[in-house]
Amino acid sequence: xxxxxxxxxxxxxxxxxALALVDSLLLCVLQETLPDPGVPHIQALLFRLESVSHSLxxxxxxxxxxxxxxxxxxxxxxxxxxxxRMRSLRRLVxxxxxFEASVKDMLEGxxxxxxxxxxxxxxxxxxxxxxxxxxxxxxTDAENLFAILGHYRNRLQCCQAHLKDSTALLQELAxxxxxxxxxxxxxxxxxxxxxxxxxxxxxxxxxxxGFLSLEQQTTTFQAHLEGLSKESQEGxxxxxxxxxxxxxxxxxxxxxxxxxxxxxxxxxxxxxxSSMDVDTETEMDGPLTLFERSALKFSSTIRRLRKxxxxx
Numbered sequence: 167x168x169x170x171x172x173x174x175x176x177x178x179x180x181x182x183x184a185l186a187l188v189d190s191l192l193l194c195v196l197q198e199t200l201p202d203p204g205v206p207h208i209q210a211l212l213f214r215l216e217s218v219s220h221s222l223x224x225x226x227x228x229x230x231x232x233x234x235x236x237x238x239x240x241x242x243x244x245x246x247x248x249x250x251r252m253r254s255l256r257r258l259v260x261x262x263x264x265f266e267a268s269v270k271d272m273l274e275g276x277x278x279x280x281x282x283x284x285x286x287x288x289x290x291x292x293x294x295x296x297x298x299x300x301x302x303x304x305x306t307d308a309e310n311l312f313a314i315l316g317h318y319r320n321r322l323q324c325c326q327a328h329l330k331d332s333t334a335l336l337q338e339l340a341x342x343x344x345x346x347x348x349x350x351x352x353x354x355x356x357x358x359x360x361x362x363x364x365x366x367x368x369x370x371x372x373x374x375x376g377f378l379s380l381e382q383q384t385t386t387f388q389a390h391l392e393g394l395s396k397e398s399q400e401g402x403x404x405x406x407x408x409x410x411x412x413x414x415x416x417x418x419x420x421x422x423x424x425x426x427x428x429x430x431x432x433x434x435x436x437x438x439x440s441s442m443d444v445d446t447e448t449e450m451d452g453p454l455t456l457f458e459r460s461a462l463k464f465s466s467t468i469r470r471l472r473k474x475x476x477x478x
Contacts, residue, residue, distance in 0.1 A: 181237060188240045191218070195244060196347060196354040203362035205263050212255040219248045240350075247346050254342070258335045265328035265366060272321055272373045276380055279318070282311055283384060290391065301398065305391045312384050315377075322377050329370050336363045 195218060200207045222245060290304045336359040343356040 184237055185240070188237060188244070192240065192244055192350060193352060193354060194218075195248065196343065196352055196356070198343070198354075198356040198358060200358040203358040203365070205259055205266065207358075208255060208259055208262065212252060212259065215248055215252055215255070219245070219252065222248075243346065243350070247342070250342060251339070254335055254339050258332065258339070261328060261331045261335060262362070262366075265325065265332050266369075268321070268325040268328050269369045269373055272318070272325055273376070275318060275321075276373075276376045279311065279314065279380055282307075283380070283387060286311070287387065290394065301391060301395045305388070305395065308384065308388045308391060312381075312388065315381050315384060318377060319381075322374060325370060325373060329366055332366055333363060336360075 195215065198211060200211065222241070286304055286307050290301060340356065340359040343359075346352075347354055
């Protein structure tokens with residue numbers, strides 16, 4: 167006969183089994199292996215934890231655990247952890263969704279603005295006949311483009327704010343998981359918050375770099391247009407060499423003489439011109455004007471920056 171007040175064999179067995187089940191449940195709850203730490207998989211994790219929480223609430227086993235403090239404490243740990251975890255995950259789904267939408271919007275918008283800048287540049291590039299585009303109209307369009315970039319700077323700041331909120335939640339999720347894991351001596355790890363944080367930072371860096379590159383190149387283009395406008399007003403857009411000498415020299419020889427002069431006098435001789443630029447120059451009759459040289463160099467710069475952005 168068991169001593170008075172002590173649990174019988176059946177009760178002791180039931181408590182032992184209950185402890186084993188609670189420990190197993192805790193291990194399952196702490197397992198958070200996400201193949202891809204994106205919003206859909208975070209939502210799937212949230213739904214799984216909600217199902218466990220609903221099952222515990224439906225069973226209402228906490229009111230029956232006053233006889234065993236160890237079992238009651240473990241169930242309380244699971245319940246508290248689930249409530250905190252679900253609140254953080256719900257908030258993360260919203261914040262992370264806002265961040266990813268902001269990044270997508272920025273990348274698509276910047277791509278369109280790059281196309282506009284290239285179109286503006288094409289509009290002021292000399293044709294084979296040597297006719298410049300409408301500089302005044304191009305300057306107005308460039309000013310409008312720069313004004314649009316001002317709005318995109320505000321969008322970039324919003325994107326950064328979403329990143330900050332997401333970072334705080336991910337750090338909280340990582341800390342809470344580590345805390346309960348240490349308390350229950352579990353070896354389960356949750357690495358997805360760190361992976362998602364790294365991905366978010368890389369995405370924001372990509373957006374920020376693209377914006378700053380476009381802003382800088384737009385400013386350079388505006389200065390380019392101002393120089394061309396001033397040159398046109400002062401009447402210095404003609405050939406560098408006199409007409410008779412130009413007619414006596416072949417296009418290839420003239421290009422070579424111009425290149426030699428540029429290497430001696432230009433401080434930017436280290437900038438290489440692509441084969442496309444060289445082909446364009448050799449098709450022109452006579453030496454290149456300052457307008458032509460400036461347009462070709464700017465065209466080469468835009469192509470290099472655009473290709474660099476596409477490779478990322």
